[in-house]
Amino acid sequence: MLKLFWALPFVLAIGYYSYLNYEQFVAMNYLSMIPVVVFLVLIYPLVSFLHVLAEDRIPLYKRIYRLWLTANFLNEQGFYYEKASGKQGGRSKKKFPKVYLKQGKYDLRLYLGTQGSKFQDRFSRIGSELETTYFMDFMNKIDEEKFVVYELAYSAFLNRIEAKDVVLNDNYELVLSKVVKWSMTENPHLLIVGGTGGGKTVLLREILVGLLKKCIVYIGDPKRADFVPMEDLDVLKGRVFFEKEDIAKMVGDFKQTMNNRYDYMRKIAKERSERELGRFDTYGLKPTILMIDEWNALMASLNRNAKVGGQMIDDLLEIILKGRQVGSYVILAMQKPTYDDLPTKLRDNMMHHISMGRLSDSGYQMTFGDENANKKFRFIERLNGKKVYGRGYSAIFGLPAQEFYAPNLTAGFSFFDIFETYSRIENPHEPNYQGDVDKEDDVETQDLIDLDEPIDLPIQTLSDSTDFKTIGELSKSIGKSFGQIKKLIDVIEKGGFKKFKRDNGKVVLTEEDCLLLEGLFDSFESFDGTWKEMVSIHFDRDADN
Structure with missing residues (x-):
């Protein structure tokens, strides 16, 4: 229907041209017929191009197009009532159930009437179908008194920020895009999953832009590549490790630091005559972060030393289960969160998950859980004709995943230049504090x-x-x-x-x-x-x- 809107001016132009050259056509003047033939050949691809361009560039046109998509979806899926015509041999009429569409700048809400509708059961199970129809991310399903409401998100690319704008705000939320934030106090511990070349390591560096200014960060780099040179920076001096035994010891020391912070907080609480132990920041403590890249590679290298690997897993589990109140958090990056490398008890208690690049179906399932079993995860290589970098999905564990674009690296941006401006934060609670x-x-x-x-x-x-x-x-x-x-x-x-x-x-x-x-x-x-x-x-x- 919308394509006919674009075709109408061309059809009128051809008609007007034919009217002016009617005598030439009757006389079979082939030269005068050539423009008409060319127009007829080019009209469909030209109309299709204008339709796609308008859909991408004109918000009002996009809204109208989604209304047509909704009507087409209801019609094709059989979500309508048929009313027989009063005339013999007449065509029956179709009537749609109550459906409302509310379109925002970055999201869409579809209200489907359920009260007494014969479609109410089917309406409660169409989340994945709507993702395909609208080419959006299904975010949530809300059951209201008269409607089932589907929330879908789109235009995730427009929510992208630059790497220099990654900050940890006053609410301890790490801002990764205009809509995606990691709240370390509300959803402690961050898991990042992605294949080789998916952008995990770049995202970790971008995360450091926001964390190093206000947090004490310890980094494990078993690849000995991307983070080892940062050990020369004052803000990370003595806090970057690459030998597998040293990384395991780093995890153990981090656990001890966490317990020391608990001892300190209890002491201050006792002096204040507090009955309940408060959050770390009420005692003047800064967040401490344990960041390990390529966790799969680290666990593989420790297979020959099961004792060290087993102790490291135990230490990590204790940190993940106890660290929230004292501000001790974990960030792990890996290619695939298999049970052998990351037991379910660990993975399920890391509350914010991000995927980068392309994963297998089982990889998405392990990363985002059963709540996203029916979600259609898409791999998009190009967007508006340009190659896409840093695309993935983000979700608080147990909730639907949404499309996510990592902060953009602009020309001339240097992580080292940024990190050199940060002041070092001392941590007197660590076991080896001098x-x-x-x-x-x-x-x-x-x-x-x-x-x-x-x-x-x-x-x-x-x-x-x-x-x-x-x-x-x-x-x-x-x-x-x-x-x-x-x-x-x-x-x-x-x-x-x-x-x-x-x-x-x-x-x-x-x-x-x-x-x-x-x-x-x-x-x-x-x-x-x-x-x-x-x-x-x-x-x-x-x-x-």
């Missing part, structure tokens, strides 16, 4: 976050420090974190008010120092100003006395 024994976190409070970087001071080596306390020991006795005490010391030293002694590079405190710091913390609770202002007032007062 700091004082207490390993308290850098709690960000309003009075300390504005401090500059600690200054370099000359080290005073003491032959015997048994009469001194460490910062960690003072922290335990006064209930303040290691990070808070250390930064207060930096304020005092950088202001030139006092130099603290050091033993082998570490600050050691006399009894007088401990009383001073404890008194400053007590005074600040009732002080209306900054730490720098209070420290200055305190030492100026002592000088006057």
